[in-house]
Amino acid sequence: MTRTEAKDKIIFALDVHNLQEIDRFAALLSGKVGMFKVGKELFTTAGPAAVEAVKRHGGEVFLDLKYHDIPNTVAQAMLAAGRMGVKLANLHALGGPEMMSQAAEAVRTNFSDSERPRLLAVTILTSSTQETLSAVGIDHPVEQMVVRLAKLARESGMDGVVASPLEIEAIRAACGPDFLIVTPGVRPAFAAVDDQKRIMTPAEAVKAGADYLVIGRPIAKAADPAAAADLIVDEIVGGC
């Protein structure tokens, strides 16, 4: 794998709370990561201006708002995401097939194939464990649950899923080679695990078949974020 291919797999999680921080990280990381993720913290603070700021720097956006609501509300929110020109957007698979199908139908009807956002379904959060599932009344093993939700997402018109790298192989086997697999829960050897539970290293995740890796704090909290991104690229290239 080339350095460019490895770099393009990295989605940097812009978990910051003002537009100045976007400018700082975009300047440091443009050309070192493939995409920027705008999530709940940043979007709740800055709104669509956050997406515009990333795009002004020439970056592509994964809008990670993990919608989970009634089908009409989610479909309309996805259309709004599409109008902002984001490349990836997501919802919770646990919202069910009707919610996912309406969202998929809405973006396919209202945007051309080249312009529509690719839709991802979050399976089971990478911070969750078997105990987390039991606490909310889900008694199936985590991997079984993830694969079940991934298959449902594919049948409901999603382009891919968000899952832990630990589940990549099982999702690939169930959903095929063209289904996007985006994995947070990625931790290089030099970084703290933080609140992530189901994790792998960047090289392991890419080797297992991840299309994209979402990485935030290992880069953002490093003394030199650009050097940390370079180290992660080195690790991916060295491991593949």
Ligand SMILES: O=c1ccn([C@@H]2O[C@H](COP(=O)(O)O)[C@@H](O)[C@H]2O)c(=O)[nH]1
């Ligand atoms: O299951 C999930 C879904 C989304 N995320 C998001 O990814 C990043 C990970 O950041 P790190 O700092 O690398 O832990 C974060 O924005 C989460 O909201 C996830 O971690 N797990």
